[in-house]
Amino acid sequence: MLHFPRHRNSLVQLLREAQEQHGWLPRPLLADLARELGLTLAQVEGVASFYRFFHLQPVGRWRVLFSDNITDRLLGSEALMAQLCERLRVKPGEMRTDGRVSVAATSCTGLCDQGPALLINHQLVITRLDAQRVARIAELIESDTPASSWPAEWFRIDDNVRRADVLLGQPIAAGQALAAALARGPAAMLEEMKRSNLRGRGGAGFTTGTKWALCREAAGSERVVVCNADEGEPGTFKDRVLLSRHADLVFEGMTIAAAAIGAKQGLVYLRGEYRYLLEPLRETLQRRRDAHLLGTAIQGHDGFDFDIDIHLGAGAYVCGEESSLIESLEGKRGTPRIRPPFPVQQGYMGRPTTVNNVETFCAAAHIAVQGGDWWAAIGTPKSTGTKIHSVSGDCERPGLYEYPFGTRIGRILEDCGARDTQAVQVGGPSGVCLSAFEFGRRIAFEDVPTAGAFMVFDRSRDMFEVARNFAHFFAHESCGFCTPCRVGTALVVKRMDKLAQGHGSRHDVDVLYELDKLMHGATHCGLGATACNPLRDTIAKFRPAYERHLKSLYFEPAFDLDAELSVARQITGRDDPASHLETAE
């Protein structure tokens, strides 16, 4: 327990550190923790069982998690996982009886440009898997060879920056942007942010200057700056690269925000899948403290005190939603809060809190240096500046592409070497699916908004299977709080699996439409509201892909009624037409 105070707000962090030591979380350990933190065992159990990366049952000493995004599947991840399981003689999701290994799948690990990928013990990442690599991994696990002597090449993570514009291409020296912001003063910096018309890069697109101003004006003395580095949207990996290449700039953006709103405390919520970035990020923080860019009297400004801590998530997509993220930071289950109050009014520990995306903070640092008008001159009137896209799927050059807003979808496809493209999923599963006739549309809040994912599918792909993968993702990631999402996502999965098995009919497609409509309006948060987006888009645009999976265009029950009666026919010795159910053809 090195890093976190033994306080109930640190529960998620304490559980994670305990699991790093013990391998899993036995009940007596939860009870000890509960006693120490003044919580009940049931409360601690409730938190521990919320996060996918916490294990309340023993798991193998080697815990292998295959990334299960559709892009990993396009690259053959399912077969590779089956091969590893076979070689290690273990069933997916189960621990081998000798306790040595368990293998399972997890949601997207943010390495779509170099997949198929897997995580080992939530600490190590192996990219570019193939059959050979999988065979060697099985041998090394079998012989219990420490990962430190595995081939270093396997753990290589590339940045793959293919097209750089302002954010990826114009470096800023550490401290330069902050000095510019401090020279301006808080009020003028806020003014500059408003003038830039920068909209948040996390998806919702709220104007950053306005958010900061609301936070500054909110009642309360202690304010908090939170960097949302949860990057849970499948197909998105831009924040990973920003955190590896431009961590200084991210922290600098947070410090500028702190100066503008008057905050002393900063928190980074780093997704558990990016555990390997934790130490390098902590080192960067220390370097910044040593350089007086964090801590007390920053850059010699008396009274300007600010520091940043990093919290790690533990495998829960919904924790990217800002109020769930705050719950998680407070050591709780990541259930979204009721709003109002909004985080800018009452966020982390009831304090006014601004939550912004990693890329948003990078943009803010650039705006501090070059001014709001400069930023506003890039892009389109309602979508100023540039946007980084995480391109993956069927293309020659997957990786990061930064363009001014207003760029055509077709342009991105040409640049990344996509051929014979059938569809593009923009903004991840919760975004939009575009078919070829829409490739003239543009990336912008006015047309096709995005949080960063750009997944390409060529004509050989079955768009129904793409939608089915996304349906499983949402059901797996639903927090379970509200009825329409908790039950709705599970029902969608049932229907999609039924269609995949060839038992479906048009009636099932109609029910999917009905669920989409319900979930859009009735859920508590954006996860459930957008969970059916890919379904709706693919049904509308790739209907033949669905119809290929329909057994009949009419109602088809999940079981064969007439076959169910065969036992009765045997007993009565009948097989005449009247002993069969009428089947609608």
Add this chain to the structure above:
Amino acid sequence: MSEPCFTLDGEDVPFVPGDTLLQAARRAGHYIPHLCWHPDFRAHGSCRICTVRVNGRMAAACAVQASEGLAVENHTEELDAQRKTLLQMLFIEGNHFCPSCEKSGNCLLQATAYQMGMEGPHFEEFYPDRPVDASHPDILLDFNRCILCELCVRASHEIDGKNVFAIAGHGIGTHLVVNSDSGQLGDTDMALTDRAAGICPVGVILPKRRGFVIPIGERRYDQDSVAEPGRQEAS
């Protein structure tokens, strides 16, 4: 000076500052269907049965602050149909065999389903495996009917000061847990006189040896519809 008002299906509903739509509507004698909301507790917002249209946008009436001039739609064909679907979801998610349930006639879920004209499950049943906890001398827990409203969690925490219950898991695996080393209710300090023992709107937390004291036909919702004032939520 006239009171501030919003409209509910075209009728003026007065409110006091700080009211949510549901609070104000209920006080004025209107019925916005709900399960997880209770006047003694803060809004929870999980069941979503109280979803209404506010100036054209869907929102949970238990969570939206009343304000002057809002146009709220409540009993429209679309919204009541949606409620019916949400109720059907709750029914198929658990195991609800009303004819054999002690809560029948006193059950808010059942009464609301009647009120919304629900006639069948519509979706395929999940038939989850949820073992009963009969370890407590006076109280039975039949998790098969839990709708995760968290009223027992809230009552035990806020009124009884005991924290007997908590929510665990995620997604469709979300479930209620009991606070004891064994996870059994018999190993807690729960008492039949606790507020948490009486608040369950469905038939999960049941007193033992009282079964069918009031005959079916003479129960709470056999007498009055759930829409009546004073009948809108569990005790």
